[in-house]
Amino acid sequence: MRAAVLSEINIPMTIEDLTFGEPIAGEALVRVITAGVCHSDLHFIEGTYKRSLPMVLGHEVAGVVEAVGPGVTNVCQPKGQK
Numbered sequence: 182m183r184a185a186v187l188s189e190i191n192i193p194m195t196i197e198d199l200t201f202g203e204p205i206a207g208e209a210l211v212r213v214i215t216a217g218v219c220h221s222d223l224h225f226i227e228g229t230y231k232r233s234l235p236m237v238l239g240h241e242v243a244g245v246v247e248a249v250g251p252g253v254t255n256v257c258q259p260k261g262q263k
């Protein structure tokens with residue numbers, strides 16, 4: 182998967198090819214068709230929203246669920262919400 186990766190605050194993101202293993206408990210593996218980088222990502226880049234780095238930017242995605250880890254019964258709502 183090609184991804185926009187932020188490695189350091191206020192340093193331009195890099196486009197990298199990443200690979201992922203099978204999903205673990207509570208995770209879903211999604212083949213991303215498209216993703217948007219929004220204002221929240223700008224806060225991560227500028228450091229006003231704290232997050233451990235490196236991180237993949239673009240949390241607003243559309244894609245196809247390829248696999249789910251143990252315990253995943255729904256990929257449309259956050260855990261604990263109905």
Ligand SMILES: [Zn+2]
Nearest residue numbers: 219220221241
């Ligand atoms: Zn957003």
